[in-house]
Amino acid sequence: MNTASLSHREKLLAFAGILTVLFLSSLNLTVVGSAMPRVIADLGGFHLYAWAFTAYSLATTVTIPVVGTISDKYGRRPLILLGILIFALGSVGLGFVQSMEQLIILRAVQGIGGGTLMAMSFTAIADLFTPIERGRYQGYTGAVWGVSSVVGPLVGGFLTDHLGWRSVFFVNLPFAVLAAFFVWRFFRLPAPGAKGKFDALGAALLAGTVVSLTLAMSWGGGTYAWGSGRILGLLAVTVLLGAAYGWHSRRQERPILDLRLLRDRGIAVASFAGFLMSAGMYAAILYLPLYMQGVRGSSASGSGLALTPLMVGLIVTSTISGQIVSRTGRYKWLINVGALVAAGALFLSASLSLTTPLWIAVGLMVLLGFGLGPVNSQLTLAVQNAAPREKLGSATSGNQFFRQIGGTLAVSLFGALVNSQLAQNLGAQLPAAATALPAQFQDAVANPNLLTSAQAQEQLGGALGQLGHAELLTPILNALRSVMVGAIDHVFLISAVLVALAFVLTLVLPERPLATRPVKAAKDGAVAAD
Template sequence: MTHRDKMQAFAGVLLVLFLASLNTTVVGTALPRIIADLGGMNVYTWAFTAYTLAQTVSIPVYGKLSDLYGRKPVLLFGIALFTLASALGGLSQSMGFLIACRALQGLGGGALMSMAFAAIGDLFTLTERGKYQGLNGAVFGVSSVLGPLLGGFLTDHLSWHWVFFVNVPVAVLAFWFIARFFPAKRERGEARIDVLGALLLTAAVVPLLLALTWGGTTDPWTSPKILGLLAFAAACTAAFVTWQARTPSPILALNLFRNPTFTFANIAGFFSTAGLYAAILYLPLFMQGVRGVSASNSGIVLAPLMLGMIVTSTVAGFIVSRVGRYKPAILAGLVVMTGALFFGTRLTPDTATSVVVGLMIVLGLGLGPTGSLFTLAVQTSSPRAQLGMATSANQFFRNMGGTIGAAVFGAVQANHLHALPTLLASSTRALPSSLAVAVADPNILSNPSALAKLHAAVAPLVGEAGFARILATMRGVLTDAVTNVFLLAGLGMTVALLVTLALPNLNLKSVRPQPETPRAPEVEAKPLAGVGVRER
């Protein structure tokens, strides 16, 4: 391919990634309006959960399929499915139908997210991949900022239906670019699809994610429902691993884990993504709930973090392509993120907004290199015939890290907020029971109109000084919850940092070209630590 051909194909890849990452944030701001039109408050969270479940489960499957049939058909299928689901979602007349469309979107989104990163391996050499993976990370950051803004604008000025319809023209353009410019892969001969492996993976991941979504919220962690889901997920995971070790054409070849680069990059990616979720979930909560800063949507609150990520993702990618080493950039990013998360444990209700914004920027600066370079590390050390599988595995483990991290952080937060009624008991003694219950609801803090109504009802009974004490107690408890989340996330990021220290320091400029076709089935492959690389 000529350089121009590569750039045109890469433009299609960027459109694919923009489409997939935009969708993860653009719907959130429209959901209150959707609920008002369609009803279904009791299934509100399923608009997110259905998409996440379908996307996470499908990512490894698409990785394997792309190794068998090439990235191009998987990309085109994913775009087509995503477009269909978006159009149908915009036409929804019931919440149940909308949730089904979101699940269908997730199945398409799994192909888009996994292939957007794997496709870089088909288009560019090892030394070129760093800067283009970095640009992928930058596009992800841009779309994360634009998504909530665009969602709010479309909902306010057109209707919530356009939050789904807006995907269609972008998808059509991406489809054309991929169909016209992305190279087709040469046939490899007979291919076998691991259907049983896909079913076992689904049976393992779906109950686990459901347990993590419901645990501590709709059901106690010790309830038979949650424990049953976790037990079933564990049994299916064991069955999946056993089957992957026996089948000649696995979805996730276990021999990849013999490669220290693959293993360490995925472990570090798991923990670092959990740390990212601490930032993107709890910094906005602190800003709005504790500092009382009004933000029209989460995109504005997180804009400084994403700005930092865009800068370092791009710069780190270009530096790695020039010097040929990715480990120093990853370590630098993890050191910055670890320090920033531990600094977050020092937040107080009196912390200046400028300090929090600075913390967001620093976190983003650390996030940039890790977001794309772990993928580069996995691709560098994996056989070309398993490139899609290895890249998708990296995306899968990072998705799981974020989901599990969010569940653990939610449990930490809930544990702290559980003590709020007791801490407020002396200050709310003069209030009617209904008002005392309302005061103990921490959600009030991030809802300015509800807080104003509460003030109007409570202040005449306890006085302005009494209401100020109640508010200070609530904000203090929420601050303690957020800082403990940052402490736990900082410890997890420390694990990621220590694991990355053991990551082989491969030199991209000395890696030998990888073969197009393996000579042995994946299950019989030799250890990969020394295949096509010189580890240092």
């Protein structure tokens, strides 16, 4: 794709639009979480709470590979603008919902827009800049993601408290308008024009695979037992549809998720390493706040700032690593070191206890951010540097797809592990009087949210007081903290092993020279400079 028609100023303005697009999609992931408890209180339907997130994640995962392939033919600009429109319409609709069912449907609509924006943001950077320049600008994307992760909970909490939870969904609109203007005005590049028809059957098979896998992972161990007929049936459907997609895609000129790209060692290593690295990322996002807020009672509880140290580390190294790559042309060693640091931080985090000084816990969060920063951004660069020009969108979105699937599996694995630890060990830690409480109290006692919700503690305390056992609340909380910290340590240990495997994988990642000029399509899949 020829970018010579764009001046350096125009490229930077187009990049500003891409960063705004990325900020829009990533901000949504965190800002909504702060409002959801109030949404549930207003609309009811607590049993559908998880679906507000599952619907978005599912729609995003399905959309990413589809739009990546389409963009290789029609270009990124029209899809980015369409993604902004869908995302904005979904946001407006969410501001007027009257039931949880409506909210779930519109979260899925929003997820289609969000998946489009996420996939196109990273691919568009490859369109705007030469391979040697991409490292710097991919590094900025990590910084934007980190900033949105810190700002999102603060904005969401403030708006929910002062303007009501519906305002949270309207905060996206100014960024959507700004992003649309920059992309429409400055991102003017010709479409790649890749040949081949849209593979509708392949899209349906891949979507069915993702939906059945996501449902199995979301319901397994919670709504239904892992050995139940429904979960086993969903897993069987996943395998069958996945196998059918693999067979079908081999016969397509332009499959939705081009598995043939994995024949390139660079793309395969970067994709599977990203899949494994998602475990470390999700372990931190899900369980570091629970440790800091619930187990240790940090003042960050309820403020949305529990992940700030992690994101500070990620912002710093993501930005610096991008500058180093653009100056030296070397990216492999940064990925290697980052994965090793992340694995080490997770191994050390597996020793967190009830008495660990908070400064050590904060330090480990910063260290983990230092490791994740260069890996997240430079793995994308490695994929783009290995992909043939005419399949750049498919390769980039494929890498994002594998990370999404890795995150879905990690969430389910860690959730099942924590539930198992609670079921096995909590009874032995509770005082005898607590184990003899009526059955309706047992679920409340074993609920991890009891550690982070003052309202849940107040409700349980009041109920215990009515039974004449108000004194049991403190020992129940202490027992839950003791078991939970052990479960969290197991989560960190398993994620450390997975990230260590990612580190080993990155050792065999081929480092191809980064061209200083735009690349053109190569028939054999290699990257050729002009």
